[in-house]
Amino acid sequence: MERRELPNSTLILVFGILSIVGCCCYGVAGIVFGIIALVMAKKAMELYNADPDLYTGYKNVKTGRILAIIGLVLSAISLITSIVMLIIYGGLEGMEEMQREILENYGG
Template identity: 65%
Template sequence: MEKQTLPNSTLILVFGILSIVTCCCYGILGLIFGIVALVLAKTAKQTYMAQPDIYEGYNNVKTGRILAIIGVILSGLYLLLNIVLVAIYGWDGMQEMVMESMEVYQNQ
């Protein structure tokens, strides 16, 4: 009997990677990808544990889940940092800081 690929195993891995890559997009995209990957990983794990002899690809689920956890943590920290900076400096102050840093890099 040929083993079936676990549903969404590749998608979980891709979303786990994307959660880390997009964690610097104000933390929001990384959180979305990470949470979706964690939910999909939970259902895939339940499916696999019910009948482990039928499915393959559980390594992708485990790796994607670990990457999603890392991505959620990084995104959450980055989002928290942005909230604190906006609370301290305000939105206008943040824009001024970005413009000043852009000018510094353009003059180099």
């Protein structure tokens, strides 16, 4: 019997990597890519567990799943930090006011 590559195993790995990179975009892109990678990894793992001798590429799926989990955690931290900063400083108006205060206090 010929062994086949697990469906989307490389794509799961790519989405796992993108979920880590996406945490820099206020966390939103990382969360999206992380969730997609986890859902695809779950389906691929179920397929592999049904008949392990038939498929290759399981290491890509496991690695992509781990990267997606790390990316989700980092993205959640980034998103929560962004929301807290928005609440504390009140958006752009608060940031402009804070910049004016810094310039006035430190003679800029």
